[in-house]
Amino acid sequence: MPLSDIARAVEDRFHRDSIPVLKRKGWRPRVIPYNGYGTAGNAQATAAAGPSGPSGTTSGQSMARVLARMVMRPPNAPKEGPLFVSLPERLPASPSQARDIAVTSLAEAQRGWRVFIDAPVPYLPVTVRVGSRSVRTRADHNGYIDVVVRDHDLAPGWHEAQIDAAGAGTVRCGLLIVPPGPRLGIISDIDDTAMVSHVPRVLVAAWNQLVKHSSAREPVPGMAQLYRQIQAANPGTPIMYLSTGAWNVVPTLRAFFRRHGFPDGPALMTDWGPTNTGWFRSGIEHKRTELRRLMIDLPEITWLLVGDDGQHDPLIYGEAARQHADRIAAVAIRRLTPAQQVLAGGLTVHPMGIGPEARTLAEADVPVVVGTDGYELARLLPPELLTTAAYR
Numbered sequence: 001m002p003l004s005d006i007a008r009a010v011e012d013r014f015h016r017d018s019i020p021v022l023k024r025k026g027w028r029p030r031v032i033p034y035n036g037y038g039t040a041g042n043a044q045a046t047a048a049a050g051p052s053g054p055s056g057t058t059s060g061q062s063m064a065r066v067l068a069r070m071v072m073r074p075p076n077a078p079k080e081g082p083l084f085v086s087l088p089e090r091l092p093a094s095p096s097q098a099r100d101i102a103v104t105s106l107a108e109a110q111r112g113w114r115v116f117i118d119a120p121v122p123y124l125p126v127t128v129r130v131g132s133r134s135v136r137t138r139a140d141h142n143g144y145i146d147v148v149v150r151d152h153d154l155a156p157g158w159h160e161a162q163i164d165a166a167g168a169g170t171v172r173c174g175l176l177i178v179p180p181g182p183r184l185g186i187i188s189d190i191d192d193t194a195m196v197s198h199v200p201r202v203l204v205a206a207w208n209q210l211v212k213h214s215s216a217r218e219p220v221p222g223m224a225q226l227y228r229q230i231q232a233a234n235p236g237t238p239i240m241y242l243s244t245g246a247w248n249v250v251p252t253l254r255a256f257f258r259r260h261g262f263p264d265g266p267a268l269m270t271d272w273g274p275t276n277t278g279w280f281r282s283g284i285e286h287k288r289t290e291l292r293r294l295m296i297d298l299p300e301i302t303w304l305l306v307g308d309d310g311q312h313d314p315l316i317y318g319e320a321a322r323q324h325a326d327r328i329a330a331v332a333i334r335r336l337t338p339a340q341q342v343l344a345g346g347l348t349v350h351p352m353g354i355g356p357e358a359r360t361l362a363e364a365d366v367p368v369v370v371g372t373d374g375y376e377l378a379r380l381l382p383p384e385l386l387t388t389a390a391y392r
Contacts, residue, residue: 018119022072029121030073031165033173034250035266037238038064038130038149039298040156040177063150064130064175065297066161067266069247070143070168072119120144129162130154130175139165142271144247156180156236158264176238176266178298184234184329184385185301186227186265187294190243190253192308193334194223194262219260220334222374223306227263229378229386230304238301239265242290244283247271287316295327302327304385306377308334309370314361321364329385330367332377 041062120143128135128145131152139145149161156179160172178185188194196218231237241253247269257264270286294303305320305328307313314333321328361368369380378386 019072019121022119025074027072027074027119029124029165029168030071030077031163031168031171032069032071032251033163033171034067034069034247035174035176035264036064036066036161037176037178037240037266037297038062038152038154040154040180041151061150062152062154062177063148063297064152064154064161064177066128066130066145066147066149066163066173066175068126068145068163068171068173070121070124070126070139070145070165072121124168125166127164129164131159144271174264174266176264178238178301179236180300182300182302184230184237185294185298185303186230186237186239187242187291187303187305188223188227188239189307189313190241190245190267192220192310192336193306193313194220194241195256196220217256219256219262220373222376222378223334224261224263224374226374226378226386228261231263233386233388238298239263240294241265241267242287243267243269244286245269284312284316287312288319291316291320295324302329304329304332304381306332306334308336310336318360318362318364321366321368322360325365328364328366330369330381331361331364332381333361333368333370334377335370335372 039062120139122139122141122143124139124143126137126139126145126147128137128147128149130149131154133149133152135147135149137145137147145163154175154177156177159175159177161175163171163173165171227239231239241257245253250267250269253267256262268290270283294301305313305317307317314331317328317331317333321331367382369377371377371380
């Protein structure tokens with residue numbers, strides 16, 4: 001038996017054995033919700049548009065993808081996110097600063113290693129309700145649910161799905177229902193694309209997510225403005241944040257995005273730890289799989305793919321563009337400095353000029369732009385993406 005299988009079996013056994021002990025200490029199941037996405041059928045879209053709304057919408061069954069995790073928590077634990085909260089590192093110098101800290105820092109200035117102190121509840125019975133529809137399921141062996149509810153009655157826009165888990169009560173999670181019809185969408189990487197990392201990529205988990213306070217992370221200049229400008233020019237543009245980071249950090253990422261003006265959107269992360277194929281999940285395969293699923297789930301969207309050249313985004317996006325050129329509006333790559341390249345685990349020579357990543361991207365029959373930040377990418381992208389509703 002491979003060592004990774006043994007490690008996975010040990011992990012599962014530890015989780016199962018820990019639940020009775022935690023229950024005796026007063027801990028109970030808790031649902032940690034994540035934002036999901038879906039589509040609206042013709043009836044919902046027509047009702048939302050009203051008598052004077054658009055006609056000629058594409059037929060199709062509505063669907064919604066609901067994501068969450070079941071964990072054990074003590075009664076006084078935060079509603080979501082880390083199990084423990086620490087004091088902020090800086091003291092307020094004025095009443096306004098004290099108010100800002102109270103709102104944005106006290107709940108978010110936790111040491112990131114506490115994010116991973118979670119005891120998942122495997123196989124917990126769960127009922128998911130989206131509009132008038134409901135689906136019964138069970139959490140997987142790591143406590144996650146990833147459920148599709150079809151033929152719901154929700155109109156386009158943000159809604160809430162309802163998750164009822166045995167012993168955990170009812171929790172609501174955000175659900176972005178995308179309007180029908182051809183439109184533009186954004187898929188954005190997070191580390192080194194939306195959020196700046198100053199440490200080696202192999203230590204990002206140990207630094208950005210395990211040590212640094214969330215309030216100390218820095219946004220990539222101009223990236224939030226770029227996404228908002230695209231959404232303003234193309235109303236109804238959804239944004240999906242696709243990352244190889246762990247699901248555990250999603251609550252912290254939400255606060256980071258709100259603080260720095262990034263548009264709301266589902267974050268599609270991954271689960272760390274041993275799998276049936278190895279010690280760790282493949283970040284490349286995770287992104288490839290989610291890209292394919294987004295194209296299947298949202299078939300009328302043409303995507304703008306945004307990433308960085310630190311590791312594999314040019315290769316993954318280039319493959320997607322070669323295979324689905326009609327579904328990719330453009331590829332935007334943030335160029336890292338030579339020092340950032342080394343920290344990101346890339347080559348000491350700029351990888352956009354050599355190697356399979358550059359060749360794959362060059363062979364894609366879509367516009368490709370490379371810039372150092374969101375401001376430069378905005379100047380280089382096709383103007384119609386930022387100034388007119390080309391996909392309406």
